[in-house]
Amino acid sequence: MRHPLQHLRGNAIRAFRSQGLQVDVLGEDMQSKLVEEARKACLLVNLPFVYRAASRVPFSVLKYAMTLDGKIAASSGHAAWISSKLSRNRVFELRGRSDAIIVGGNTVRRDNPRLTARHGGGHMPIRIVLSQSLDLPEEANLWDLSDVSTVVVTQRGARRSFQRYLASKGVEVVELDILNPRDVMEYFHDRGYLSILWECGGTLAASAISSGVIHKVFAFVAPKIIGGKNAPSPVGELGMVEMSQALDLIDVCFEQIGPDMLISGFLQPIPDLTPTIPSEDETFAIDPTVAPFETSIIFFYKTWDLYGAFSNFSPHTIQMPDEDGNYVTWFSVEHYYQANKFIGVINPLAQDCIDKIKSAKSPEEAARMGRLTQRRHPHLVRSDWESVKIDVMYRALKCKFSIYPHLNSMLLSTAGSVLVEASPHDLFWGGGRDGEGLNYLGRLLMKLRSEFLGESSAASENTCIAL
Incomplete structure (x- = not known):
């Protein structure tokens, strides 16, 4: 069976076939009478990975x-x-x-x-x-x-x-x-x-x-x-x-x-991990470099993936100004995003939560702290959070892709492709399990990419005029 995560599909199949091995892919190469038996065998072997990747x-x-x-x-x-x-x-x-x-x-x-x-x-x-x-x-x-x-x-x-x-x-x-x-x-x-x-x-x-x-x-x-x-x-x-x-x-x-x-x-059905992409019209409105009918898709999710650096969980330190204009160092975009849920709230518990998130040893730990506090103590969340959270994420991403040249180059190298955060469970920032997600993280990255490409083009024109 093909890899349940889109961005890893096909690599092993090509490697085996290049060495002369016969590889029958479930649903593509096998005779119909063998498909159901093979499906059960493949899923039985891979069930733990499939469920873990989905949920x-x-x-x-x-x-x-x-x-x-x-x-x-x-x-x-x-x-x-x-x-x-x-x-x-x-x-x-x-x-x-x-x-x-x-x-x-x-x-x-x-x-x-x-x-x-x-x-x-x-x-x-x-x-x-x-x-x-x-x-x-x-x-x-x-x-x-x-x-x-x-x-x-x-x-x-x-x-x-x-x-x-x-x-x-x-x-x-x-x-x-x-x-x-x-x-x-x-x-x-x-x-x-x-x-x-x-x-x-x-x-x-x-x-x-x-x-x-x-x-x-x-x-x-x-x-x-x-x-x-x-x-x-x-x-x-x-x-x-x-x-x-x-x-x-x-x-x-x-x-x-x-x-x-x-x-x-x-107790739960075997999940399908293939997300779909935003509509062509919606994607073109975000990033005009994406051409309809010729669109390639780049999925990203885990930080160790090929494009894992696009994740807000990637271990890239950023420096962002606080309420007084002083620059504060955050271990990752996720640290900054989760802490911002409680910034400006006049409550010692909110400040304590911010401090704990800031010192969290990993983005996963920061995310867990922020989500648990938001769910169990909603009164500690800033009143305007739903209206500002996209801007908070955008500013953090812009900082990250501005200060790391190799990340900027990686983002620009995807020009013309749709970026989809392949989370099967996050229906706001990710693409969702069946493409029902809003994919706002992918949208913001495409918006940044478009802005960076525009700045690069303007800089090139200025250079030509100067010459």
């Missing part, structure tokens, strides 16, 4: 084992073992294909798991514990880091003394302002995680599903009945009151594993 969170699988009456443990909490040894071996395989395994604090307290792949070598996934209160035992198998490391994610300020205790054992502790699955997944996306296996209890599973971060479900159903009014179920309260509200799995598969039945399926 900006790692591909997440929720796994659980339950009895025929839908219980994951007895009323006492005892849960070993619901499924058969063959099913547990399959779980070890799932772990071995994941970057990390997530559990909640209840699982640590109740089961004291090891969460290892137990395959005798090779890849071992990182173990992640989510605990808002950090009410965790001092002695736990997860604090043994002899085989693999553990990360504990908690809410800011929780049990500082216990944080120090975990750190003394080598356990990494990460504090988030508010602990919820979406923020946790965005954080680990920024750290480069591709695929995560959730082996948590019903409460955390429900929260993860509600947050929209679970993509696939693996349910092992054992031919056992344990009963119990208070026995836990695999998914907690989702707020649904009618069966019509139930979430349907997509592409459901059934497989018998020993005495157990494995039921798997997708």
Whole structure:
């Protein structure tokens, strides 16, 4: 299959074919009777990357084992073992294909798991514990880091003394302002995680599903009945009151594993990552160098891409004047843009947020701080933000492409091409997943390009007159 990101498509195919290898591209070269089988095989191999590229969170699988009456443990909490040894071996395989395994604090307290792949070598996934209160035992198998490391994610300020205790054992502790699955997944996306296996209890599973971060479900159903009014179920309260509200799995598969039945399926459809471009008339109005019917498209998104420097996340320092006219250094355009949401607001918390964003270690961290504060404390956002944010971004981009000659040259080299920020989820600055985005970042860059080309042309004319 072709690469899910437009700007990388075709390179590997050309390289293989140039060496004499036969490459059949799904939907282009293959016989029709093989297309569906090949499609499933290609997507199965590439699913984690496809989902991560589309949603900006790692591909997440929720796994659980339950009895025929839908219980994951007895009323006492005892849960070993619901499924058969063959099913547990399959779980070890799932772990071995994941970057990390997530559990909640209840699982640590109740089961004291090891969460290892137990395959005798090779890849071992990182173990992640989510605990808002950090009410965790001092002695736990997860604090043994002899085989693999553990990360504990908690809410800011929780049990500082216990944080120090975990750190003394080598356990990494990460504090988030508010602990919820979406923020946790965005954080680990920024750290480069591709695929995560959730082996948590019903409460955390429900929260993860509600947050929209679970993509696939693996349910092992054992031919056992344990009963119990208070026995836990695999998914907690989702707020649904009618069966019509139930979430349907997509592409459901059934497989018998020993005495157990494995039921798997997708909670979210496999995304299409091909964005479309703005209309010809709209693009020509922004940049007259773009010729209708002969337009090439340049997509950019990640900073490591060919045109990754066009991203406002690229690590290029800029200097911008503050409210008093003094020039302030910002690590990236994104740092400057996020901080400007709160500039001029008379509130100590707003200034504190600006300072934290300014000192953020990465553009991703600055973006996360700005977005979280905007969402959770809207009163700290300047009242005119919606009307000025495009101008704020434009001024920062103009500074960036003015002070770095190689960036200016790169932008000018794209003359005649449509620039599309290929974010599948940002419908304002990006092109969106299906081309429904407004692509304002691409528009601003084309506007800048047109201005720079005009200045270059004027300078050339002046030079000729002088001569």
